[in-house]
Amino acid sequence: MNKVVVGLSGGVDSSVAAAALHHQGYDVVGVTLWLMKGKGQCCSEGMVDAAKLCDFLGIPHHIVDSRDRFQENIVDYLVSGYSDGITPLPCSQCNKAVKFTPMLNYAREQLGIDTIATGHYARTRYDEQTGRYQLLRAVDRSKDQSYFLYDLEQDILSQVIFPLGEQPKTETRRIAAEFGLHTADKPESQDLCLVEANGSMRAFLDQYITPQTGDIVDRSGTVLGQHEGVHHYTIGQRKGLGIAHSEPLYVLELDPGRNRVVVGDRSEAQDPGCTVQRVNWVSIAAPTTPIHAEVQIRYRSSAVPATVIPIEDSRVRIVFDDPQFSITPGQAAVWYDGEVLLGGGIIERQP
Template sequence: MNKVVVGLSGGVDSSVAAAVLHHQGYKVEGLTLWLMKGKGQCCSEGMVDAAKICEQLEIPYHIVDSRDLFQENIVDYLVSGYEQGITPLPCSQCNRAVKFAPMLQYAQKELGIDKIATGHYARIRYDKASDRYQLLRAVDRHKDQSYFLYDLTQELLAGTIFPLGNTTKNETRRIAAEFNLSTANKPESQDLCLVESHGSMRDFLDKYINRQEGDVVDLEGNILGKHQGIHHYTIGQRKGLGIAAAQPLYVVKLDAVMNRVIVGDRTSGSCSECTVKRINWVSIAQPKTPIRASVQVRYRSKPVGVNVIPLEDSRIRLVFDEPQFGITPGQAAVWYDDDVLLAGGIIEKE
């Protein structure tokens, strides 16, 4: 009998993933990583719901205390980034370093099981020609989460199953109702786990970073107002600037050295290219010459055509077919060939 360990957050997606695999004949065991205390999925509340699902499916349930790992790899990583005036993307970092790798290691070493599964909306396939596992968008484009999974290694892709990759969210809800799962009507998680737990990203960051008043300036250096800490702002932000102007102004740069928030119009906040570091080549080997692709510079941004140009130091220069607004250092740029995720990395500061 095939065996699999399913990562359970306490939400409907992971619950359905476990139920579907169980129904297909897998010997399923549930696993929740305890990442932090408080509200939200993956926390105290989520573990209770995950335990109920395992009880309902009559499968073993395991909890692994990963709070120290989460603190080091996510909380400290976020705080350090915001202090430097960048806006880190925690989810991709969390998926590789905190969730998938530790889950697979625990499954193999502690339970003797070689496969893990999650409720992510993405697909995996093996390509014989290249001898690589490829990561693909989910069938449901509105729920596709491949963007956050770009940093998964070949080893992790080989050991992972995404049961919901060919399923729409509506179908997932329907399946949950058919199995009469206790999470069938649980509301969708709307924010990062840290935001759910602390109320807002600002509240979370204020616990770790002292507020330091500074200037809000335009591109010429004229002082337009004051801010209470650059960690309260992100590139492309329009609301909450606290200044009046004849035209809409956006955050175009964060100057950590001078403790300044720099604002400008939408045009000044657009870029025709950027450089990307810490590249993970997923579905293809690293090319030596430029390639064409479509890129997303944020999870919800529209894919745009791009020239992907390898640099000598393993970084990449992305040259967009049309200027992109709000290119944010610390966020991920992920490029695709149609549904196939080719690679991704972290956007650098200028």
């Protein structure tokens, strides 16, 4: 019988992933990562719901204390980034450093199991021509989570199963109800667990970064208003500036060194390209010449045509066919060839 370790958050997606594999005849072991210190509601409720599921399915359930790893790789990473005036993307970092790699290592070393599965909406396949595992978008584009998985390497992709990648979310809910899972009607969790646990990103950050009042200025340095902390803002932000102006203003730059937030009109927030660091080439080997692809610069945006140019130090330069609004340092740029995720990395702050 094939053995598989399924990562269980306590939500409907991971619950259905485990139940579906169990129904298919897999020998399933549930693993829940304890991520947050303190009274993180999503963690505590998630662990209880995951334990209930495993009891219902009659499968083992392990809880792995990952709080120190989460603190170092996610909490400290976020606080450092926001302190430096960038807007970090924690989910891709969490997937590689906190979830997938440690879970596969735990499965291998503690349970003697080489395969893991999660409830992410994505797909994989093996390309015999290149000898590489490819990461593909989910069939349900509205739920596709491949953007957050760009940092997974071949060792992970060769051993992971995404049972939900071929189906829409409505089917997941239907299967949960059909199997009688108690999570069938559980509400969707927020995109970021720290927001869910703290009420808002602002509330989370204010625990670690002392708000300091400063100026909101335009490109010329003219003071237009006041802010209560640079870390409360992000590139492209329009709402919440508290400035009366003849036309809408957007955040163009965060300058923690001078404690300033720089704003301007929408045309000033357009950029022809960006530089991307910490690049991981996923479905293809790293090219030595430019390639044309569709690049996605935030989770909820569409992928748009661009040229991806390899440069030194595992970095690329992206030149968009048309200038893009609000390219945000710290977020991920991920490039695709149709449904195939080619690679991705972290957008650098422009000099």
